[in-house]
Amino acid sequence: MLVSFDFQSDIPLYMQLRNQVVIGIAQGKLLPGEQLPTIRALAEESGINMMTVSKAYQLLKQEGYILTDRRSGTVVAPRQKGVISEETIHGLRVLLSELQVSGLSEKEVLTVCRKLYQEGTK
Amino acid sequence: MLVSFDFQSDIPLYMQLRNQVVIGIAQGKLLPGEQLPTIRALAEESGINMMTVSKAYQLLKQEGYILTDRRSGTVVAPRQKGVISEETIHGLRVLLSELQVSGLSEKEVLTVCRKLYQEGTK
Amino acid sequence: MLVSFDFQSDIPLYMQLRNQVVIGIAQGKLLPGEQLPTIRALAEESGINMMTVSKAYQLLKQEGYILTDRRSGTVVAPRQKGVISEETIHGLRVLLSELQVSGLSEKEVLTVCRKLYQEGTK
Amino acid sequence: MLVSFDFQSDIPLYMQLRNQVVIGIAQGKLLPGEQLPTIRALAEESGINMMTVSKAYQLLKQEGYILTDRRSGTVVAPRQKGVISEETIHGLRVLLSELQVSGLSEKEVLTVCRKLYQEGTK
DNA sequence: GTGGTCTAGACCACA
């Protein structure tokens, strides 16, 4: 699991990190129970501030993606059926609208989504 | 075409407006050539500032969703096959990962996407 | 001499008209003494407001490109060595800087300028 | 890098600032990677509003001249061959036509352009 | 009456 950052992006660094962890879990690169790097380690190796890493970890914890284990530090949470947040659905609605307005048919859009989902299964 | 804002959301107002216009175009509630409310009118009826509306309009213009005719104000741009931006794909990858980690199967995810796309066709 | 307008441009219509007349004179499509269409005629055939045409004509007159002849209406002024305005030089400096920053060498920039100048001699 | 504004000019302040930055980059007074003054600092020292500076910076960012690094603020973008915009060429055509109508020969015009380009190389 | 520009403040998210 490698993390990388685009310092010019308009997405905050802590959110970029959070997104990479979520994608990593989906792709199976991060397995339930697997230990995440310590805040200090991750901050040092990627050149970002410890507070930024901390903020990302806190968010991920709150969203249920990771949890703090007393013995082994921060680990990936066991998979469990979670609720789909309203924000996720709303974000999806916006992005799918963008694709639709760009001229993609329903079939084409579903093909894109299937491809992206399967990327997640790799 | 009605607009509404969530003043508690962490999504900036101008982006909320931009998103509603994009969704409106996808849903056919805003037709190509149709005139959008003037900046002042929209600002007044929705209780947000003129410059905030202006910012949203400028973003939409830059993205090719609308254009301002020097004679007739701001109108919805004619539909044309556009390029899919890298950001759209990246955002989609993140959201689909969230769904996947929440335990949704490929089939279920595609069902959600189809439903949302068809909402756009209404 | 045909005029055409881009109603979506950020250049005002009266300035677009003014520019087309200047280019037309440079290209020899408008000869000294040649009569320009009346304000009303030009406005009607091109679908813009009479006030807009009037504003362009007034600007062109003030800049010495055209003059009002008592007998024949508005005509192209006789060519004469004019002063180069400070704004022209400043505008040129900005545009040449843009080309330079885009990576064009002095030779390439001069080639572009020569080509554009010779277009004017057609 | 000093900035100065002509408050009587009909060129908007944000555009005057944008132009000065472009010229500064061309002249090598602003080097790739060099940090630009913060929005607040520039606004204060030049007596214009923060939002006006912000608007100029956003335009420059969009045009690829500068970029904002989430850690180190706003810096000059690394030079790279860019595309020449259609507007630049059109603007050049207008200005060269003005020179031509003023009576400058091709040789004289190219001399002017060479001089201005080399000013940029200083 | 339209959009564009600008001001002088304020608050917040980010790092």
Added chain:
DNA sequence: GTGGTCTAGACCACG
């Protein structure tokens, strides 16, 4: 301390 966002006004260019 940085840029991003927002407000409530104002003035102007354009058509």
